[in-house]
Amino acid sequence: MQEQIARNKRRTFLMLLGFVGLITITATAIVLLFGGGAVGIVIAFVVAIALAWGSYYNSDKIAIAASRAKPADESEYRRYHNLVEGLCIAAGLPKPRLYVVDDPAPNAFATGRNPKHAALAVTTGLLEVMNRVELEGVIAHELSHVKNYDILVTTVAVTAVGTVALISDIGLRFAFWGGMSDRRDNNGDSGPLGVVIAIASLAVLMLAPFAGYLMQMSMSRNREYLADASGVQLTRYPPGLISALEKLRDDHAVVHSASKATAQMWIEQPLETDEKKPGSKFNNLFDTHPPLEDRIKRLQEM
C-alpha cells in the first residue's frame, strides 16, 4: 500500500516536470520562430495563472454551485456525517462541509483548495445503493483527495496546459501574420535549415496543447489511483472500497449535473463512456478516471 502511494506520488512529480518541460519547449519554439516574443509569453503566463488560481481559490464554492449540491442536514444524514467524522479522526483532517446532490446515479466528489476549506458531496443514489463499509470506502477515497491536495495538483496541471495552449496560440498567430519574414530579413538566414526549424517549431506549437491535455488526463488518472490507495490506508479495509467500485461498475446510470469541466472531481467517470468499444485503449487516454476494472484489480492486490 505504501509502495503504491509512493510510486503514484513519484509519477505525479515526474508528470509535473514534464509539464514544465513542455512549456519550455513551446516557448523555445516561439523564440526560434521569430526571435523574441518574450512579452507574449509573459502575458500568456500571467493570464493563465490568474484564471487557474482564481478558480482554485474558490474551487469549493464553484464545484458545489455547478453540481447543484445542497448542504447535508446533520439529523437527516446522520450516518453520512458519522462516517465522515470518524475518517477525519483517522486522517487528522478537519471536518469538511458536507453536501448532498439529488441524483439517482451513485457518485461522490471532494473539492477545496486545502483541508480547511474543503467540501464533500455525495449523490442520493450513492447513499441508497451503498452499505456502511462501501460508503465508508468511497468517503475515504474522497477525503484522500483533500488530504493529498489534489485540487492544487490539478490546478497546477491545468495552469500548465492552459499556458501551453495560450503560448501556442499566440505563437501560431505571430507565425502566420508576419513573424517569419521579419526574422529572415534580420538574420539573412533563409536557407533550408531555417525552414526545417520553422516547420518543426510550428509542429510543436500545434501539437503541444494536445500533448499537454493528454498529460493532464494521465496525471488525473494517477491521482485517482493514489486516492484509492490512500483511502484504503485510512480505513485499513480494502474490501469496502472494492465492493463499492464493483457496484459502480455494474451500475450504468449517468450523473445529470456533471459536465466535461467537472468530470475529473467525481469518484467515477460521470459522463457516458462505452467501455466495450474496440480500440478503447486509445479512447482511455482521454478519460479522467482509470477503468473501474483496473482500480478493482489494484486494490485486490494490496
Next chain:
Amino acid sequence: MVAVIVVVVVVLILLFFWLGFNGLVKRRNQVDNAWSQIDVQLKRRHDLIPNLVETVKGYAAHERGTFEAVTNARANAMNAQTPADQAQAENVLSGALKSLFAVAEAYPDLKANQNFLNLQEELTSSEDRIAYARQFYNDSVLSYNTKIQQFPTVILASMFNFDKREFFDAAPEDTAPVQVQF
C-alpha cells in the same frame, strides 16, 4: 571567497537545526494530541450509554444481568487511573455493549424503535471513532519514532531529548473471540 563558503555552510547548518527541530516538535505534539483524542472519543461513548440502557430497559426490563454488566463496566472505565487499566476497562465495556446489542436482537419492538436505532448508529460510530483515534495515534507515533531515528534528525533528537513513544496495543481480551451470553 572562503568567507562566503563558511557563511553559506553556517546558514545551512542553522537552517537544518531550525527546520529539523520544528519538525520534531510538530510530530511530538501530534502524538500528544492524538492521545487525548482517544480520551475524547471514549468519553463520548460513556455519555451515550445511559440513554441506551434506559431505552432498552423500556422493552426488555428483565434482562437485568446485561444492564448491570454495561453499567458496571462503564463506571470502571470512567474511574480507571492508569492508561493500561483504562484500556482494559474500555475493552470490557466494548464486550458488555456487544452483549447488550445481541440481547436486543430478540426484541422486535425494540429494534423498530427509532430512538434505539439512532442510539445504535451513534454507538457503532463511537466504536469506529475510538478505533480510528487509536489508529491515528499509532500512525502519529510511527511517524515521530521514525523521524527521531532517521539520519540526520537523529542528531537533533538526542541533543534535545526527543524520546521514543509507545504504540497503543490491543489488550489480549480484545483479540479473543467475543462471548455472547443470552
